[in-house]
Amino acid sequence: MGFISFVGRVLFASLFLLSAYQEFIEFGNDGGPAAKALKPKFNLFIKQVSKNTGLGVPHIDIKTVIAATMFLKGFGGLLFIFSSSFGAFLLLIYLAFITPVMYDFYNYEMESAQFVQLFFKFSQNLAFIGALLFFLGMKNSIPRRRSKGRTTKTKTN
Numbered sequence: 001m002g003f004i005s006f007v008g009r010v011l012f013a014s015l016f017l018l019s020a021y022q023e024f025i026e027f028g029n030d031g032g033p034a035a036k037a038l039k040p041k042f043n044l045f046i047k048q049v050s051k052n053t054g055l056g057v058p059h060i061d062i063k064t065v066i067a068a069t070m071f072l073k074g075f076g077g078l079l080f081i082f083s084s085s086f087g088a089f090l091l092l093i094y095l096a097f098i099t100p101v102m103y104d105f106y107n108y109e110m111e112s113a114q115f116v117q118l119f120f121k122f123s124q125n126l127a128f129i130g131a132l133l134f135f136l137g138m139k140n141s142i143p144r145r146r147s148k149g150r151t152t153k154t155k156t157n
Contacts, residue, residue, distance in 0.1 A: 003006045005083075006081075006083075008084065009080055009081050010030065010081055010133065010140075012080070013077035013078070013080045013087075013091075014077075015128075016073040016074070016076065016077035016080075016094075017073070017074060017077040017078070019073055020069075020070045020073035020074035020077065021071050021074070022090065023066060023069070023073075024070055024074075026064070027067075030063070031062055031063040031066045033067070034066050035062045035063060035065075035066050035071075037102075038062060038065065038101070038102065039062045041101055041102055041104055042062060042065065042101055043102045044058075044104070044107070045050045045104070046060075057152075062093060069098060070093060070095075072090050072091065072093055072094035073094055074088030074090070075087070075090060075096060076088070076091040076093075076138070077091065083139070085136055085139050085140070086133045088135050088136050088139075089136070091128075091132055092129060092132050092133070092136075094130070095125055095128055095129050095132070099122060099125040099126070099129070100122075102121075103118045103119075103122035104118060105118035105119040105122055154157075
């Protein structure tokens with residue numbers, strides 16, 4: 001069972017690791033294609049947050065955002081392979097940040113083809129979040145279950 005669990009973690013983490021590797025290779029001076037795809041959506045998200053909360057959001061360089069997402073995906077994926085709760089937490093942070101920004105289906109009409117594609121990707125990332133939360137829940141429940149099953153026997157004369 002342990003080997004199958006390891007293979008599952010490797011396959012799951014490979015999604016994040018390969019994506020981080022591709023972004024690293026294409027990074028360049030401008031942040032690469034990832035920055036070009038993220039910048040308009042990130043600016044729209046920041047504008048909506050500022051408008052709805054009334055708070056001014058400081059300027060954030062898109063290259064810094066891409067570098068942070070590469071770190072979260074790469075380091076979190078590597079730690080997750082070795083069954084680390086911290087790695088799963090890093091991947092959760094990445095997904096919680098990137099999902100509503102990149103897959104902004106709520107900005108499109110329901111009848112449009114782009115709405116369907118973005119909603120599908122959004123739902124897929126929610127499933128990834130659920131899988132990571134399930135992993136963290138199971139990881140935290142196993143030690144408690146073992147300690148409850150053990151009872152200390154006292155020797156009576």
